Amino acid sequence: MTTGPKIDASIAETIISPKAYAQGTPIDDAFRELRKSTPLGIAEPKGYEPFWAVTRFDDIQFVERNNELFHNGDKSAVLTTIDADKMVREMMGGSPHLVRSLVQMDNPDHMAYRRLTQSWFLPQNIKNLEPRIREIAREFVDLMLAKGDTCDFARDVAFLYPLRVIMEILGVPQSDEPKMLKLTQELFGAADPEMNRSGKADQDVEAGVGAISETVAEFIEYFNAITEDRRANPRDDVSSVIANGQINGQPLDHFAAMSYYIIAATAGHDTTSHTSAAAFWALCEAPDQFAKLKNDMSLVDSYVEESIRWTTAVKHFMRTATDDAEVAGQKIAKGDWLMLCYQSGNRDETHFDEPFKFKVDRSPNKHVAFGYGAHVCLGQHLARMEMRILWEELLPKLKSIELAGTPKRMESAFVCGPKSVPVRFTLN
Amino acid sequence: MSENAFKTWQCRTCGYIYDEEAGDPMEGLAPGTRWADIPDDWECPLCGTPKSDFDMVEL
Numbered sequence: 001m002t003t004g005p006k007i008d009a010s011i012a013e014t015i016i017s018p019k020a021y022a023q024g025t026p027i028d029d030a031f032r033e034l035r036k037s038t039p040l041g042i043a044e045p046k047g048y049e050p051f052w053a054v055t056r057f058d059d060i061q062f063v064e065r066n067n068e069l070f071h072n073g074d075k076s077a078v079l080t081t082i083d084a085d086k087m088v089r090e091m092m093g094g095s096p097h098l099v100r101s102l103v104q105m106d107n108p109d110h111m112a113y114r115r116l117t118q119s120w121f122l123p124q125n126i127k128n129l130e131p132r133i134r135e136i137a138r139e140f141v142d143l144m145l146a147k148g149d150t151c152d153f154a155r156d157v158a159f160l161y162p163l164r165v166i167m168e169i170l171g172v173p174q175s176d177e178p179k180m181l182k183l184t185q186e187l188f189g190a191a192d193p194e195m196n197r198s199g200k201a202d203q204d205v206e207a208g209v210g211a212i213s214e215t216v217a218e219f220i221e222y223f224n225a226i227t228e229d230r231r232a233n234p235r236d237d238v239s240s241v242i243a244n245g246q247i248n249g250q251p252l253d254h255f256a257a258m259s260y261y262i263i264a265a266t267a268g269h270d271t272t273s274h275t276s277a278a279a280f281w282a283l284c285e286a287p288d289q290f291a292k293l294k295n296d297m298s299l300v301d302s303y304v305e306e307s308i309r310w311t312t313a314v315k316h317f318m319r320t321a322t323d324d325a326e327v328a329g330q331k332i333a334k335g336d337w338l339m340l341c342y343q344s345g346n347r348d349e350t351h352f353d354e355p356f357k358f359k360v361d362r363s364p365n366k367h368v369a370f371g372y373g374a375h376v377c378l379g380q381h382l383a384r385m386e387m388r389i390l391w392e393e394l395l396p397k398l399k400s401i402e403l404a405g406t407p408k409r410m411e412s413a414f415v416c417g418p419k420s421v422p423v424r425f426t427l428n
Numbered sequence: 429m430s431e432n433a434f435k436t437w438q439c440r441t442c443g444y445i446y447d448e449e450a451g452d453p454m455e456g457l458a459p460g461t462r463w464a465d466i467p468d469d470w471e472c473p474l475c476g477t478p479k480s481d482f483d484m485v486e487l
Binding site for chain 1: 487
């Protein structure tokens with residue numbers, strides 16, 4: 001690995017700590033210090049291969065857009081320990097990945113696999129889904145309001161509404177939604193004892209990797225059956241596209257197809273859930289912003305965008321340098337591993353005015369919460385539309401909102417957001 | 429469609445839509461800015477794809 005500025009050991013431990021992301025303040029403090037003192041430095045936390053922590057907005061964008069120079073798939077695309085990496089490679093015939101979705105692919109496969117479903121997620125197609133998504137939003141708003149004057153906005157609304165939307169797009173029946181939610185939370189909440197498969201706080205490597213691979217196996221078993229069904233009875237849903245899709249005239253590689261379902265069935269709702277929950281939390285803490293939005297609902301699009309920046313549900317992805325490179329004047333060697341710290345980029349003082357303030361009318365608001373470059377989030381247009389519709393249906397009905405307890409975030413350094421947001425509300 | 433009618437262009441990578449009629453004020457492109465008047469080095473605001481990798485689309 002190239003030599004370069006070293007990150008303070010305690011900060012290096014903080015930026016990989018699931019608890020620090022759950023607590024919020026420690027992670028914001030750590031990244032604030034890094035942006036100031038070591039914006040592109042080498043972190044060497046115990047048990048991990050050393051990696052570069054990329055913390056500034058411009059540098060994250062630079063790495064993200066140079067997809068040939070910085071690969072997703074050469075090493076693990078998500079931060080992992082040396083021991084876990086070794087175990088995964090032993091299980092997966094040398095591959096560092098438990099799944100092979102768009103996230104783990106590089107070109108030419110990435111482009112070919114992305115194009116398979118891209119048209120489904122383009123603005124002109126999801127526009128056709130708006131009436132049905134609005135019905136779903138109304139259903140969950142009605143359920144929330146029927147609860148009286150309090151609810152847990154994360155559990156009662158934010159977890160369930162985007163789940164219903166993506167499951168309908170995939171063609172998964174409503175009766176299977178609890179299973180899909182549970183498996184998703186096991187996958188992304190692997191470090192959180194309230195979410196993971198074992199219910200334990202400190203799992204050893206074998207148990208941790210084992211639990212995730214069991215979750216993946218359960219997903220694969222489920223989507224094998226969906227594949228068989230859609231090959232026999234194709235429908236107008238994304239599962240039929242995956243089941244019957246071809247790349248270069250051949251059916252999709254089975255493992256890649258299963259991984260495609262898994263990424264759609266998990267990332268397709270979890271990040272929107274986290275963002276919606278955090279957005280409502282933010283409004284509860286900022287009555288002036290709630291009032292501003294209520295007085296001018298034309299701000300709903302910028303409220304959604306600010307929520308996406310504010311939450312930054314995906315905290316990082318890793319990239320591997322395919323050749324010697326230079327980023328912000330720093331030499332990066334071929335094979336170096338880089339952590340793209342999206343939350344830090346979205347709080348970069350050199351890019352955002354008052355980045356630690358939640359502003360429903362923030363403009364401009366160019367952020368990196370969806371990534372950038374070829375791997376930019378496939379579902380970003382759907383996510384924005386879902387949230388816009390939810391707020392259009394809910395906010396006009398509310399007179400006041402406030403927290404009715406202490407919100408809690410999931411413990412995760414990868415995909416992280418609120419798991420509980422107790423709120424009290426009054427109606428107009 | 430008349431030759432002078434406003435047109436829409438879409439990014440091949442991420443699906444961002446540039447509508448000449450609406451422009452994109454956040455990008456400094458006023459409503460009515462024609463695609464041909466956008467500099468060649470302009471990039472998709474959502475993913476950085478170059479202007480040359482946009483397609484004209486009818487919505």
